Amino acid sequence: MKNIVLTGFMGSGKTTIGKLIAEKLDIELIDTDSEVIKELGMTIDKIFEVYGEKKFREVETMVIERVSKLENVVISTGGGVVLNPENVKLLRENGVIYFLYASAESILKRLKDDDTRPLLKNGDKLSNIIRLLNMRMPFYKNCDFEINTDILTPELAAEKIISIHLAKESKR
């Protein structure tokens, strides 16, 4: 089976929905943020503080080079993975890309008490979300399927992705 690759903004549900898909299909979940954390032995927040975003992106691409060679897995990506076209090219070789859409208002609601995302930490959270989301939207839109998580619970979003994916697989 081709990999199920989940992209989208912070708080769009990539990790949450990825876990559900992996459980339902009994396949492995790989979360690129967790892989970067393992690689450098510190939280994302700390990586940004100690090494800066550039180093984080380099390690993120190294992780993608490795995990994109796998098959039959769910890959939940970090929110900035799609900004590097090389990452997208690699993930597409063995995978189908599902963009999890969420509006700025939903993202704020989901992440308002969460301070683990360094890019949303300084200044007004909603303004940061709107600015980054607008800038990134063309990159997210370069996907194979778009799933609107504003109108779906994680459970239903997972089921929708599975049904699209299995239908696509049966035609290969």
Ligand SMILES: Nc1ncnc2c1ncn2[C@@H]1O[C@H](COP(=O)(O)OP(=O)(O)OP(=O)(O)O)[C@@H](O)[C@H]1O
């Ligand atoms: N469809 C949804 N409806 C309501 N809440 C959701 C939905 N999807 C995710 N959430 C909630 O939003 C929060 C963030 O979700 P999650 O960590 O899965 O996002 P993410 O896309 O992996 O973010 P990041 O890019 O920062 O890793 C969690 O508390 C999760 O329960």
Ligand SMILES: O=C(O)C1=C[C@@H](O)[C@@H](O)[C@H](O)C1
């Ligand atoms: O959207 C982003 O650029 C990020 C999202 C998170 O998943 C982490 O990868 C990190 O906080 C950066």
Ligand SMILES: [Mg+2]
């Ligand atoms: Mg995540």
